[in-house]
Amino acid sequence: xxxxxxxxxxxxxxxxxxxxxxxxxxxxxxxxxxxxxxxxxxxxxxxxxxxxxxxxxxxxxxxxxxxxxxxxxxxxxxxxxxxxxxxxxxxxxxxxxxxxxxxxxxxxxxxxxxxxxxxxxxxxxxxxxxxxxxxxxxxxxxxxxxxxxxxxxxxxxxxxxxxxxxxxxxxxxxxxxxxxxxxxxxxxxxxxxxxxxxxxxxxxxxxxxxxxxxxxxxxxxxxxxxxxxxxxxxxxxxxxxxxxxxxxxxxxxxxxxxxxxxxxxxxxxxxxxxxxxxxxxxxxxxxxxxxxxxxxxxxxxxxxxxxxxxxxxxxxxxxxxxxxxxxxxxxxxxxxxxxxxxxxxxxxxxxxxxxxxxxxxxxxxxxxxxxxxxxxxxxxxxxxxxxxxxxxxxxxxxxxxx
Amino acid sequence: xxxxxxxxxxxxxxxxxxxxxxxxxxxxxxxxxxxxxxxxxxxxxxxxxxxxxxxxxxxxxxxxxxxxxxxxxxxxxxxxxxxxxxxxxxxxxxxxxxxxxxxxxxxxxxxxxxxxxxxxxxxxxxxxxxxxxxxxxxxxxxxxxxxxxxxxxxxxxxxxxxxxxxxxxxxxxxxxxxxxxxxxxxxxxxxxxxxxxxxxxxxxxxxxxxxxxxxxxxxxxxxxxxxxxxxxxxxxxxxxxxxxxxxxxxxxxxxxxxxxxxxxxxxxxxxxxxxxxxxxxxxxxxxxxxxxxxxxxxxxxxxxxxxxxxxxxxxxxxxxxxxxxxxxxxxxxxxxxxxxxxxxxxxxxxxxxxxxxxxxxxxxxxxxxxxxxxxxxxxxxxxxxxxxxxxxxxxxxxxxxxxxxxxxxxxxxxxxxxxxxxxxxxxxxxxxxxxxxxxxxxxxxx
Numbered sequence: 001x002x003x004x005x006x007x008x009x010x011x012x013x014x015x016x017x018x019x020x021x022x023x024x025x026x027x028x029x030x031x032x033x034x035x036x037x038x039x040x041x042x043x044x045x046x047x048x049x050x051x052x053x054x055x056x057x058x059x060x061x062x063x064x065x066x067x068x069x070x071x072x073x074x075x076x077x078x079x080x081x082x083x084x085x086x087x088x089x090x091x092x093x094x095x096x097x098x099x100x101x102x103x104x105x106x107x108x109x110x111x112x113x114x115x116x117x118x119x120x121x122x123x124x125x126x127x128x129x130x131x132x133x134x135x136x137x138x139x140x141x142x143x144x145x146x147x148x149x150x151x152x153x154x155x156x157x158x159x160x161x162x163x164x165x166x167x168x169x170x171x172x173x174x175x176x177x178x179x180x181x182x183x184x185x186x187x188x189x190x191x192x193x194x195x196x197x198x199x200x201x202x203x204x205x206x207x208x209x210x211x212x213x214x215x216x217x218x219x220x221x222x223x224x225x226x227x228x229x230x231x232x233x234x235x236x237x238x239x240x241x242x243x244x245x246x247x248x249x250x251x252x253x254x255x256x257x258x259x260x261x262x263x264x265x266x267x268x269x270x271x272x273x274x275x276x277x278x279x280x281x282x283x284x285x286x287x288x289x290x291x292x293x294x295x296x297x298x299x300x301x302x303x304x305x306x307x308x309x310x311x312x313x314x315x316x317x318x319x320x321x322x323x324x325x326x327x328x329x330x331x332x333x334x335x336x337x338x339x340x341x342x343x344x345x346x347x348x349x350x351x352x353x354x355x356x357x358x359x360x361x362x363x364x365x366x367x368x369x370x371x372x373x374x375x376x377x378x379x380x381x382x383x384x385x386x387x388x389x390x391x392x393x394x395x396x397x398x399x400x401x402x
Numbered sequence: 403x404x405x406x407x408x409x410x411x412x413x414x415x416x417x418x419x420x421x422x423x424x425x426x427x428x429x430x431x432x433x434x435x436x437x438x439x440x441x442x443x444x445x446x447x448x449x450x451x452x453x454x455x456x457x458x459x460x461x462x463x464x465x466x467x468x469x470x471x472x473x474x475x476x477x478x479x480x481x482x483x484x485x486x487x488x489x490x491x492x493x494x495x496x497x498x499x500x501x502x503x504x505x506x507x508x509x510x511x512x513x514x515x516x517x518x519x520x521x522x523x524x525x526x527x528x529x530x531x532x533x534x535x536x537x538x539x540x541x542x543x544x545x546x547x548x549x550x551x552x553x554x555x556x557x558x559x560x561x562x563x564x565x566x567x568x569x570x571x572x573x574x575x576x577x578x579x580x581x582x583x584x585x586x587x588x589x590x591x592x593x594x595x596x597x598x599x600x601x602x603x604x605x606x607x608x609x610x611x612x613x614x615x616x617x618x619x620x621x622x623x624x625x626x627x628x629x630x631x632x633x634x635x636x637x638x639x640x641x642x643x644x645x646x647x648x649x650x651x652x653x654x655x656x657x658x659x660x661x662x663x664x665x666x667x668x669x670x671x672x673x674x675x676x677x678x679x680x681x682x683x684x685x686x687x688x689x690x691x692x693x694x695x696x697x698x699x700x701x702x703x704x705x706x707x708x709x710x711x712x713x714x715x716x717x718x719x720x721x722x723x724x725x726x727x728x729x730x731x732x733x734x735x736x737x738x739x740x741x742x743x744x745x746x747x748x749x750x751x752x753x754x755x756x757x758x759x760x761x762x763x764x765x766x767x768x769x770x771x772x773x774x775x776x777x778x779x780x781x782x783x784x785x786x787x788x789x790x791x792x793x794x795x796x797x798x799x800x801x802x803x804x805x806x807x808x809x810x811x812x813x814x815x816x817x818x819x820x821x822x823x824x825x826x827x828x829x830x831x832x833x834x835x836x837x838x839x840x841x842x843x844x845x846x847x848x
Contacts, residue, residue, distance in 0.1 A: 078537075078563065083491065083512045085543075085621075093565045102567055102622050104634045110490060110511060111625030111783045272714070273638050274685040275662040280712045282632065289760075289786045290735070291629025326636050334636055392564050393541045 046125075046199055049380060051208030053246040055125050055198055061140060063195040066178040071196025074189060076391040079168065080161055081153035082109060087392075088146065088193070091118040094388030097323030098122050098200065104331030108146075109154035115297045117331035120324045122381060123317055125198035128252045132313045132329045135303045139194035144186065158186050165189070202320055202379030210376075212245065219376055226373025229366050234343070236370075238356060239315045249318035249377070254300040257357055258348025259328045260311035263297065299329070310352060322375045336371045432672065432724050432767055435550035436608055440502045446768060446826035447472045448482075448524050449775060451795055452507050453819045454782050455490040460817035464493040466507060466518055466527055467818055469795060469811060471775075471826075479797070479809035481816060483526050487516050492625065492782055495823045497548025499555060499577055504530075505825060506555055508545035510781075511625060513537045515545050515557070517579060524827035531579050537563050539581045542570050543621050549604040553577055558601045561620035568620035568640055569599035572653075585653055587615070588646060592658035600642035605668030605679055606650060612700070613650040614692060616665040616681055617642020628784040641685060645692060647700045659702040661690050667719055668692075671726040671747070678747055682708060682717035682731055689731070689742070689750055706750040708740065709733050718780060719764045723771045730765045734780050737762045739805070756805050760790040766824045767800070774798045774805060778813075779820035793820050 046055045046063055057063055074080065076089040091106045091114075092098045099120045100106065106114035116132050124130070129137050136142040146152040147161055155161050165171055165184040175183045175192075182188050207227070210218035219227065230236045240249040266284055273279045300309035313329040327333045333342060342348070344367060346359035362370070449471050455463040468483035491509030498505055503521030508514075515533040522528065536545050536557075544560030555577065559570040571586040589599040600617035607614070618624070619641045623631055631637050641664040647657045663686030670679040678693035689706035708731055709715035715733035722729050722744075729742045729750065739762060741754040763780040767773065776796045779785050785793075793813040798805035813821045 083489065085512055090566055096565060100565070100622070102565070102620075102636060102640050103626075104636050105630070107622065107626050110492075111627065113627055113630060270633050271635075272632055273635055274714065275641070275643065276639075277662065278686055278711075280714060282714065286713070287629045287632055289788070289790045290627075290632070290784065292627045292783075292787060294630075331634075331636065389564060393562075 046201060048201055049203035049208070051203040051205060051212050051246055051379070052123065052201055053126070053243075053248070055201060057125070057195075057198055058138070058140070061191045061194060063198050064178065066174075067192050067195035068199045069196075070174050070178045071192035071194065071199075072387060072391050073171075073174070074193050075196055076388065080147065080155075080164065082155050082160075085109070086153045088121075088143070089388060089392045092121045094385040094392065097320050098384075098388075099324045101325055104326050106152075108152035109150065112151035112154075113292065113295065114151055115295055116329050117326065119316060120320060121197055122200050122202040122320055122379070122384070123248065124200065126248050126317075127250075127314075129314065133300045133303050134252075134254060134314055139197050140187070140190040143190050143193040161189065162186065200381070200384050202381035202384070205319070205379045206376040207373075208247075208379070211242070211247070220372070222369050222372045223376050224373075225366075226369035226371070226376075229362065229370045230373055233366065234340075234360055234362060234370055235356070235358075236318075236343075240318050247319075249321075250315045252314060254309060254312040254314055255354045255356065256299070256310065256312045256350065256352050257328070257342075258311075258350035258353040259330060259332060259342075260297060260299050260313065261350035261352065262348040263330055263332065266294075297330070311350065312354075318374065319377050319379055320381075321377055323378060336374050337367070340367045340370050432722055432769060432771075433669075434498060435500070436606060437500045437550045437552055438498050438502055439500055442769065442826055442828045444770075445472055445474075445828075446773075447475070447828045448826065449766075449795065450496070450505065450518075450520070450527060450825045450827060451777060451813075451821050452493050452496050452823040453813065453821055454493045454779055455486075456782075456814075456819045457490070459814070459819060461486055462490065463488050464490055464509065465818065466505075466516075466529075467813075467821075468525065468527060470525070471773075471797060473808075479811065481811065481818070484818065485518065485527055485529055487514075487529060487532075490782070493822060494781075495546055495548060496825055497555070498550060498825065500550040500552055501577075504577070506548040506557075507823075508548060508557070510544040510546065510560060510621070513543055513545060515579075520825075520827050524829065533575075533579050535581075536573070540571065540573050540584045542573065542584070544570070544624070545573070546602065546618075547604045549606070554582065556604060558604045558615060560601060560618055560624065561622075566621035568601075568618070568623075568642060570601045570620070572601070572604070572615070587617075588655040588658055592655065595644060595658045595660045597646070597655075597658040598642055598644050600644065602642065602664075602666055603668045603681075605670050607670050607677070607679070608650070609675075610677055610694075611650045613648035613653075614668050614670075614679055615646045615648065616661070616668055617644050617646075618664050618666060618684075624781055625783060628781075645681065645690075645702055647692075657700050659692070659700065661702050662686060663688065665690060666717070669720055669722040669729070672722065672724055673726045676726060680720065680722065680729060680744070680747070682720050684716055684718065685714065687711035687715055687717055687733075689729075691747055693747070705748055706742065706752075708752075709736065709738070718762075721765045721767050721774075723767070724769055728771070730767065730774065732758075732762050732765050732776070734761050734763055734784075739765060739774075739776065754804070758796060759792045759794060761786045761792065764822060764824055766826070768826070772800055774800050775824055777821040777824055779822045782820065785820060793818075795821050795824070 078087045099118045106118045130142045162184050179188045206218045209215040269281045300312040327339050333339050344360045344362045347357035449469045451467045453467045463486045465486045470477035470482045491512035494510045496507040505518045505520045507516045513536045517531040518527040519530045542559035545557045547558040549556045555575045557573040573584045574582040587599045588597040602616040602618035605614045643662045645659045645661045649656045663683035665681040681690045687708045688704045691705045692702045708717045716735045718734045720731045727745045729744045731740045737759045742750040744750045758776050764777045766775045795811045797808045
């Protein structure tokens with residue numbers, strides 16, 4: 001039964017070992033093993049901060065400075081949605097921990113409903129599969145999903161996006177310089193965005209300095225007790241892995257926590273907080289006339305059609321978790337305290353729930369310690385935030401003008 | 403864009419000129435900027451309805467629909483013109499230029515602003531200019547309110563292009579459609595109030611040098627399915643809770659007032675010398691009076707309740723009578739219009755109510771208050787669904803006691819779309835001198 005709940009489908013990645021080897025190679029020699037025609041003009045070693053492993057990347061897409069810069073421009077360019085309102089960065093907002101703190105679940109083109117919470121893209125280069133359901137395994141191809149999804153950026157075709165890029169003068173030469181003469185294409189767009197996303201590393205948190213930097217004073221006594229709960233009684237580290245030399249705080253596997261199953265059982269009443277001081281209760285019947293038909297969501301099952309994968313979602317990283325509220329794949333928990341309470345009670349109690357999720361019987365002090373520890377995982381990524389915000393507004397980027 | 407002395411001085415000159423020459427401009431049918439130059443005296447000929455396109459209906463595009471509303475016309479109660487602007491961008495509000503020759507119409511999603519020539523032939527409006535770089539020039543999203551200044555158009559935005567949240571600002575264009583200046587809504591602590599930086603409506607009282615703004619929410623919320631948003635506790639945290647009184651001449655915030663629950667439309671009393679305005683809060687269903695106290699300081703205070711706040715009837719558009727004794731208040735979710743006696747603005751009393759439809763949003767009345775028009779659409783993804791998704795323009799006559807329906811145009815049956823904002827026009831516009839109608843010395847924005 002365990003295998004039914006814990007999907008255990010750790011995506012094998014035959015390129016990963018090679019990529020890691022290449023990463024080490026590039027770190028050592030800073031040279032580009034490509035043909036002269038494809039050789040980037042400038043290398044950009046992705047400097048990995050304390051607590052993170054080397055950043056893998058495929059042999060065909062060395063993350064040069066020019067590709068990273070181009071990818072950043074693409075990531076924040078609202079013109080690349082069908083009606084010019086959405087970009088990757090409108091849901092992955094730099095000063096919201098590269099997610100969106102204002103919404104449980106994203107919305108896209110013309111306000112269309114997206115069924116899931118926008119995950120952070122900080123450290124996304126380490127993920128072995130992408131999206132909450134793991135439907136894509138390569139950053140190079142992942143970007144096209146939102147570009148083409150009707151409820152996200154809603155472009156009618158890849159060619160439509162590529163034609164638009166070819167028509168925008170402020171992109172003139174950027175692709176060619178980054179890709180050895182190659183212009184905008186399905187490949188180069190994906191490669192540039194992937195390069196930018198790989199650059200979004202965030203480490204050297206207080207926890208990293210404590211765990212990997214030899215700074216015993218980096219965590220307070222309470223935070224150290226919280227780490228003990230995290231690693232022990234709280235069972236968090238079972239899925240949110242912490243290694244000996246680095247930590248990604250995820251096993252990138254898929255689990256049914258019960259959250260998705262519960263979401264399919266709408267409550268008869270909804271508590272609506274109208275202002276900080278005023279709330280009311282509305283019945284489902286009262287809300288129904290103003291509600292679209294809520295799309296169903298069966299999680300990883302939608303990709304594998306394996307009944308064992310129903311309502312299973314990928315383990316998220318916990319790095320920067322204090323910055324990336326709300327939580328869970330549907331953003332249904334607003335605070336870390338709520339998340340800890342959820343797991344302390346043993347999850348949602350769904351019949352197909354992972355057996356790994358059981359009541360924890362944490363004391364109030366242990367829960368407070370655990371939350372305190374989670375707040376030590378904020379990494380250093382101010383440069384990414386500053387550059388992202390700079391790029392995200394037309395006003396601050398003259399090159400974005402029509 | 404930095405605030406430049408040159409641009410600031412241009413605006414100051416324009417506003418100063420308004421004080422010197424146009425104080426105060428002739429009022430219009432109770433709902434336009436006080437700087438609007440002409441007044442329709444008596445019967446309006448046309449109602450222009452800024453209409454949202456609907457996927458799967460007709461050309462699926464937003465359009466300006468013109469309806470003949472003169473009972474003497476053979477086309478009374480009929481659509482006589484429809485100008486499609488292409489695509490859906492969340493058509494929302496409109497506003498006349500100060501000379502009343504042009505109608506500016508905005509879209510909250512794709513941020514385009516369309517300028518129609520209404521003056522040449524109001525029966526057949528013509529699209530003459532499209533401003534497509536509103537966001538590129540300002541960083542703001544959602545051009546909402548269009549409010550005429552002398553030679554200028556002030557636009558209140560709702561959101562921004564960094565996170566689609568509610569922080570936003572005011573923008574000033576000249577009448578050629580050229581960007582002049584932008585002003586961020588205030589943020590941070592102002593006195594005892596934390597300014598949220600949100601925006602919604604504009605209302606100016608020239609005699610008091612007072613520019614009043616209200617606050618709604620950002621793109622994330624106003625574009626979201628209404629039912630989804632109500633259930634999203636994090637989204638519900640992001641509604642405006644403030645109103646800002648600005649010094650009009652300097653365009654600097656003078657006071658930030660705490661008004662919880664998304665204060666929306668602003669209606670100044672039109673009586674000369676009055677120093678008060680009304681708003682209604684969407685989420686908490688309150689009528690709020692903004693008035694100077696004995697020391698001349700602006701204060702906002704709750705003076706009434708609209709319907710049963712626990713059921714969130716959602717007060718939306720309001721319309722004040724020319725004599726400032728009555729106020730129409732629409733509540734969207736129960737499709738009801740309510741009439742309040744505000745002879746004592748400190749103590750409004752509801753004296754009448756009528757269900758207009760399954761939902762109702764906008765209300766516009768003629769200057770004499772005898773004709774009251776209603777439309778349905780609030781926002782594309784907030785309107786009711788299924789059988790409750792009625793979309794119409796209705797005209798009622800008001801005799802002081804009851805509304806009597808005169809015609810109803812089904813915008814879905816006509817394959818037009820969702821009927822939203824209304825503006826009146828007339829074949830012959832007669833300017834009213836201030837001396838003719840001293841009580842009309844002020845008006846507000848819509």
